[in-house]
Amino acid sequence: KAGVTQTPRYLIKTRGQQVTLSCSPISGHRSVSWYQQTPGQGLQFLFEYFSETQRNKGNFPGRFSGRQFSNSRSEMNVSTLELGDSALYLCASSPTDRVYKTQYFGPGTRLLVL
């Protein structure tokens, strides 16, 4: 099976702009989670979608949002970008099994906000 794919891989934006990142999960996986990774804060959970519904959300401001489509592909959006949003954004998908929550990560989108 093809792995998790994320587009774009690299992105440069300026403060105040908005950005949309895309994630295609492994075929058959219905859960998609998003994480932000920065040198200062490490890996932090953003949100998780399952069957087009947001099932869990981390401690991020409302500028961070996401959605999932019927084919399980997911997008996350960050509005009014700030310098501190520069990070590696990782998407992960999981099978429907709810007990063993192994996640399969994509290569990430590296966002630089200038």
Added chain:
Amino acid sequence: SQQGEEDPQALSIQEGENATMNCSYKTSINNLQWYRQNSGRGLVHLILIRSNEREKHSGRLRVTLDTSKKSSSLLITASRAADTASYFCATDGTGTASKLTFGTGTRLQVTL
């Protein structure tokens, strides 16, 4: 915020030696997992240990879990240069949502 800490933050060893990393966490868990990350890329799942297990092996990897101390360790035996990466423990609580809480990570450097 992160679930816990990992130590050491960085570890440098020679090829063939064993590498041990430790992870501590704060709250009750369902499972604990270890992931590897190469140079700011995506994470790769290594091994999962359930809260009712004490030890698990996978190839050159050995993981232990002590729920009374809220700690886990990852041992990589006979390290290779290709093992150079950052290693993270991740915990998930009870419930159905797939949310992992990661530790701070250990950066492992294996030299020839």
